[in-house]
Amino acid sequence: MKVYTCCGHETVVKRIYCPSCGTSDIQEQEISDHGTIYSFTKIHVPPVEFAEIAPYNVVLVQLMNTTAKVTGRLMGDVSIGDTVELDRVENGAYLYKKV
Amino acid sequence: MTKTYIHGVGMTKFGNHSDRTLKSLLLDASRQALEAAGRPKIDAVFVGNFLAGSMSNQEILGAIVANDLGLGYIPTAKVEGACASGGIALRQGILGVMSGEYDTVLVAGVEKMKHANTPDVTQAINAAMDTDSNEKHAGLTFPGFFGVLAHRYFHETGATKEHLAMVALKNRENALNNPLAQFQKATSIEEIMNARLITEPLGLFDCSPMTDGAAAIVISRKPSSIHVRASALVSGPTQMQDAAELLSIPAIGESGRRAYEKAGLGPEDIDVIEIHDCFSMTEIIAIEELGFFKRLEGWKAVETGHTKPGGKKPVNTSGGLLSRGHPIGATGLSQIYHLVHQLNGTAPNQVEGARIALAQNLGGTGSYSAVHILERL
Numbered sequence: 001m002k003v004y005t006c007c008g009h010e011t012v013v014k015r016i017y018c019p020s021c022g023t024s025d026i027q028e029q030e031i032s033d034h035g036t037i038y039s040f041t042k043i044h045v046p047p048v049e050f051a052e053i054a055p056y057n058v059v060l061v062q063l064m065n066t067t068a069k070v071t072g073r074l075m076g077d078v079s080i081g082d083t084v085e086l087d088r089v090e091n092g093a094y095l096y097k098k099v
Numbered sequence: 100m101t102k103t104y105i106h107g108v109g110m111t112k113f114g115n116h117s118d119r120t121l122k123s124l125l126l127d128a129s130r131q132a133l134e135a136a137g138r139p140k141i142d143a144v145f146v147g148n149f150l151a152g153s154m155s156n157q158e159i160l161g162a163i164v165a166n167d168l169g170l171g172y173i174p175t176a177k178v179e180g181a182c183a184s185g186g187i188a189l190r191q192g193i194l195g196v197m198s199g200e201y202d203t204v205l206v207a208g209v210e211k212m213k214h215a216n217t218p219d220v221t222q223a224i225n226a227a228m229d230t231d232s233n234e235k236h237a238g239l240t241f242p243g244f245f246g247v248l249a250h251r252y253f254h255e256t257g258a259t260k261e262h263l264a265m266v267a268l269k270n271r272e273n274a275l276n277n278p279l280a281q282f283q284k285a286t287s288i289e290e291i292m293n294a295r296l297i298t299e300p301l302g303l304f305d306c307s308p309m310t311d312g313a314a315a316i317v318i319s320r321k322p323s324s325i326h327v328r329a330s331a332l333v334s335g336p337t338q339m340q341d342a343a344e345l346l347s348i349p350a351i352g353e354s355g356r357r358a359y360e361k362a363g364l365g366p367e368d369i370d371v372i373e374i375h376d377c378f379s380m381t382e383i384i385a386i387e388e389l390g391f392f393k394r395l396e397g398w399k400a401v402e403t404g405h406t407k408p409g410g411k412k413p414v415n416t417s418g419g420l421l422s423r424g425h426p427i428g429a430t431g432l433s434q435i436y437h438l439v440h441q442l443n444g445t446a447p448n449q450v451e452g453a454r455i456a457l458a459q460n461l462g463g464t465g466s467y468s469a470v471h472i473l474e475r476l
Contacts, residue, residue: 011341013233039250040250041298043239043246043298044298046238046240048218048221049222058234058239058240058243060247060251060339060340069340070340071339073238080254092233092236
């Protein structure tokens with residue numbers, strides 16, 4: 001997994017301009033696939049396209065050794081502080097599993 | 100600088116209008132506001148709306164209002180800012196008056212949602228998120244954002260699901276006295292706590308409903324007894340993973356800060372407040388962001404009863420989005436409708452002697468926030 005950094009901003013989505021200095025001189029950094037659950041919700045009322053997999057958790061993962069967080073999906077039970085690992089990226093979604 | 104005053108307000112009952120069209124609701128509220136203002140000559144129309152295109156196959160709302168009410172060949176526009184569409188439409192009208200381009204403007208807001216089923220509405224409302232993002236592909240929903248926020252808020256404070264229920268109960272109790280509110284059936288903490296889950300930890304009563312309805316306001320540079328003391332609007336993060344601090348919605352805080360600065364007032368000066376409780380959790384964050392209570396302590400104010408009609412900072416005396424209802428494009432204007440009645444001494448759950456009122460209207464998961472401060476002269 002990668003994060004993009006400039007002026008202390010670390011994000012999983014590459015920005016066009018740095019919100020601090022305004023340049024596009026944004027650095028790329030490889031990071032661990034591990035993280036911890038910062039928060040989550042179990043979605044019981046999904047939009048039509050996710051109806052078949054509900055209920056499912058949307059998780060906000062605090063990535064390791066960076067300030068960046070990423071939003072992903074995790075099936076099963078989960079709590080804040082759980083250690084998780086990126087399982088795969090599928091249809092544009094980061095799918096996590098508990099370690 | 101040209102000042103702006105409110106001359107008339109109008110609002111339909113909020114709820115299920117399966118027998119009426121979007122247009123009839125929009126024209127009804129507009130006609131009420133025009134008549135309350137004494138049928139002035141209107142120089143421009145702004146309409147706040149979010150879903151008429153996707154759910155009613157209807158656009159050109161500004162032109163429809165001008166044409167069907169015989170306002171002449173005047174400038175009109177529809178304004179979209181998700182759930183803040185109404186507040187942003189009002190601000191566009193105010194800017195038009197302040198610039199000197201218009202003397203008198205009609206601002207209306209409308210939404211019709213009840214004819215569609217919940218999955219379709221959930222899908223349509225997701226347009227208020229960045230849909231070209233890994234968050235959308237993960238299956239995050241609009242309510243889901245506030246579920247994630249609530250779990251973290253519980254984790255970092257002493258708050259529990261019961262505090263969310265207290266917000267929902269307060270707003271329902273307020274709505275019982277508001278004949279225009281969608282929900283007028285009494286409830287209890289137990290019923291709220293045990294309701295079916297939508298997106299954990301939020302249950303049915305923690306989420307604003309689908310609603311049909313419209314509201315409208317006539318504003319003018321000509322003086323009246325209600326002065327618009329400040330209008331502020333800002334954008335914020337459009338993705339949850341971009342939030343520097345999940346328990347802060349910076350658009351709310353910054354729009355409040357700008358409004359206080361323009362008004363030369365602070366949170367201590369505000370007598371009555373309508374804020375955007377799209378979810379019970381959002382009301383707690385907003386009362387913190389707007390400076391009424393300390394950060395991470397809003398839940399204590401709710402527990403103490405400070406936000407009830409007799410409390411030191413009465414919030415959502417109309418019933419709020421949770422119980423007045425949330426016809427998306429109309430919500431920001433229905434807040435103003437209710438606050439004008441508060442300032443005139445004619446509101447349900449009247450706050451004695453209210454002179455300064457604040458309305459905060461949120462769009463998306465913190466993508467937009469509009470704040471207006473009104474003053475009785």
